Amino acid sequence: MTGFYHETAFYGTDDDFLTIAVPFVEGGLRAGQPTLIACAEKNTALLRGALGHEDAVIYLPGADHYSRPADAIASYRDIFGGHALAGATQIRTVGDVPHPGWGVPWDWWGRYENAVNQAFAEFPLWGLCPYDTRITPPEVLADVARTHEYIATVSGEHLPSPEFGNGLPLSTPVPDVLELGSPRVTLVDATPAAVREAVSAAITGIRLTEDSAHDVVYAASEIVTNGLSHGVGPVRFRLWSDDSRVLVTVTDQGAGPADPLAGLMPTTATRSAGLGLWILHRTCDYVSMGREEDGFTVRVSIGGSGHT
Amino acid sequence: MRTSGVTDVVVGLHSNDHLCWPFDDFAEFRARAAEFLADGLQQGQRACYVAHGDDLVADLATQPVLVEALRDGRAEVISLESLYGAGPTVTPEEQVSVYATATLAAIEAGFTGLRVAADATALVRTPDSLDAFCRYEHLIDRYTTAEPFSAMCAYHRPELPEPVIARLAALHPVNNAWCAPFRLHATVDGLALDGEVDWVSSDLLALALESTRPENGELRVDATGLRFIDHHGLLALHEHARANAARLVLRSGRAFLARLVSVLELDDVECVR
Numbered sequence: 001m002t003g004f005y006h007e008t009a010f011y012g013t014d015d016d017f018l019t020i021a022v023p024f025v026e027g028g029l030r031a032g033q034p035t036l037i038a039c040a041e042k043n044t045a046l047l048r049g050a051l052g053h054e055d056a057v058i059y060l061p062g063a064d065h066y067s068r069p070a071d072a073i074a075s076y077r078d079i080f081g082g083h084a085l086a087g088a089t090q091i092r093t094v095g096d097v098p099h100p101g102w103g104v105p106w107d108w109w110g111r112y113e114n115a116v117n118q119a120f121a122e123f124p125l126w127g128l129c130p131y132d133t134r135i136t137p138p139e140v141l142a143d144v145a146r147t148h149e150y151i152a153t154v155s156g157e158h159l160p161s162p163e164f165g166n167g168l169p170l171s172t173p174v175p176d177v178l179e180l181g182s183p184r185v186t187l188v189d190a191t192p193a194a195v196r197e198a199v200s201a202a203i204t205g206i207r208l209t210e211d212s213a214h215d216v217v218y219a220a221s222e223i224v225t226n227g228l229s230h231g232v233g234p235v236r237f238r239l240w241s242d243d244s245r246v247l248v249t250v251t252d253q254g255a256g257p258a259d260p261l262a263g264l265m266p267t268t269a270t271r272s273a274g275l276g277l278w279i280l281h282r283t284c285d286y287v288s289m290g291r292e293e294d295g296f297t298v299r300v301s302i303g304g305s306g307h308t
Numbered sequence: 309m310r311t312s313g314v315t316d317v318v319v320g321l322h323s324n325d326h327l328c329w330p331f332d333d334f335a336e337f338r339a340r341a342a343e344f345l346a347d348g349l350q351q352g353q354r355a356c357y358v359a360h361g362d363d364l365v366a367d368l369a370t371q372p373v374l375v376e377a378l379r380d381g382r383a384e385v386i387s388l389e390s391l392y393g394a395g396p397t398v399t400p401e402e403q404v405s406v407y408a409t410a411t412l413a414a415i416e417a418g419f420t421g422l423r424v425a426a427d428a429t430a431l432v433r434t435p436d437s438l439d440a441f442c443r444y445e446h447l448i449d450r451y452t453t454a455e456p457f458s459a460m461c462a463y464h465r466p467e468l469p470e471p472v473i474a475r476l477a478a479l480h481p482v483n484n485a486w487c488a489p490f491r492l493h494a495t496v497d498g499l500a501l502d503g504e505v506d507w508v509s510s511d512l513l514a515l516a517l518e519s520t521r522p523e524n525g526e527l528r529v530d531a532t533g534l535r536f537i538d539h540h541g542l543l544a545l546h547e548h549a550r551a552n553a554a555r556l557v558l559r560s561g562r563a564f565l566a567r568l569v570s571v572l573e574l575d576d577v578e579c580v581r
Contacts, residue, residue: 276539
């Protein structure tokens with residue numbers, strides 16, 4: 001098999017999870033294929049119990065591996081590239097992609113599930129992304145059905161997903177809880193320098209490390225620059241915060257980037273376009289971007305627990 | 309230690325400081341130039357006033373000490389026309405060597421150095437002369453890092469477009485007001501970049517860099533005084549190094565620059581503390 005076989009599975013019990021995932025892993029091991037497990041703690045423990053002592057399995061701690069989608073793509077591409085170079089004709093990976101059921105906001109992971117169809121297309125890869133229907137919200141399940149070409153079932157079938165590539169946009173990003181309050185900073189069509197100055201003043205007194213404080217200023221500067229250089233005005237910048245977390249958003253009236261890889265992989269077409277978004281996706285705790293009611297919005301969260 | 313930053317006073321500057329002094333009003337320029345030169349005399353330097361006009365001695369009458377020095381030869385006035393020749397375009401290297409020779413002569417005559425205040429407006433009116441003068445500004449800036457030569461380069465703001473002022477100001481370690489978002493100036497072993505560089509100012513940085521050349525295959529940039537740089541600015545530095553077959557070496561005490569280099573996978577850039 002060549003190319004990326006992107007498969008999901010919907011399970012409602014731990015037993016169902018194992019019924020789908022164990023044969024997937026064992027099949028890979030039997031065929032001598034590099035086989036990776038990048039699951040959350042609970043599913044990793046379930047698989048370890050069921051598989052017994054298997055030296056050949058490559059475990060990637062899910063919480064680290066899936067901290068940021070841009071990091072996960074970069075790290076997976078390194079791993080897959082290495083195996084492909086070593087002559088692997090098929091690689092298998094099973095991973096728990098984070099979502100609100102794990103306490104993690106979805107938007108950038110939804111874009112990840114969509115982007116990997118391109119980002120991993122060059123590898124001989126079978127990727128299984130199981131979702132627990134007990135905790136996965138319906139809008140996430142809808143995005144998953146749209147972004148995976150196949151669905152694995154408990155009876156051992158691998159069916160085409162009828163929703164795959166149906167042309168519908170991914171679910172709309174969900175506003176942050178901080179946005180229920182009034183923004184502490186609002187600037188329209190301001191220069192990046194003016195935004196940095198306002199942000200620096202606004203975040204004094206918030207519990208942030210020096211690195212995080214710089215990340216906030218950096219992110220604010222880059223998303224405003226992105227709006228001014230690629231978007232359609234007016235470009236509105238806003239900032240909210242609590243005592244340890246800062247949220248910044250930029251909204252413009254454009255359509256946003258057409259490339260599903262925007263922000264998730266460095267763009268190669270031109271050296272600079274899209275690089276700002278890519279940097280934010282690798283340094284910030286959360287980035288959402290998409291069409292919302294009042295325009296195309298990029299939203300960045302830094303500090304606190306990292307989650308909304 | 310050379311002064312770097314924005315100042316509104318011209319006294320108390322060092323024997324190798326290099327100021328950019330855009331001005332709106334000639335009387336104000338003459339008064340500041342006279343103060344700057346009088347302060348140099350106090351430090352034992354020879355003083356030299358370069359400007360356009362018929363009675364340059366009268367320009368400096370506000371400072372009695374300077375008038376006296378003009379009389380006894382510790383100070384002199386030179387008309388712009390005689391110093392820079394007939395053409396409005398300087399040859400950068402030649403012009404530096406003129407000042408180097410004059411500095412040496414001052415030291416041999418027992419002075420501690422040479423101090424010059426010049427109205428250079430007439431030398432930057434055309435694109436070619438501006439390019440040449442920017443290169444000269446960088447070369448003389450490098451010269452001042454090592455020799456007891458200090459200068460105030462004044463420009464009459466109403467006669468020059470704002471981007472020209474910004475370009476000139478960006479090549480000086482000291483300015484009299486906010487003229488450019490950053491300052492790219494010479495150090496003993498390379499360049500220092502102070503202030504802020506972002507998408508808006510990265511073109512100005514690329515332009516400023518064109519007046520400089522990496523040495524010994526290295527573009528050494530001291531970013532200790534750099535408050536902010538985004539990827540546009542960093543890539544402008546990287547591109548200048550690459551175009552000159554040099555390696556970019558960035559000095560910074562803060563972690564963000566090394567992190568940006570790493571995220572952009574600029575593997576050929578060296579970050580040092």
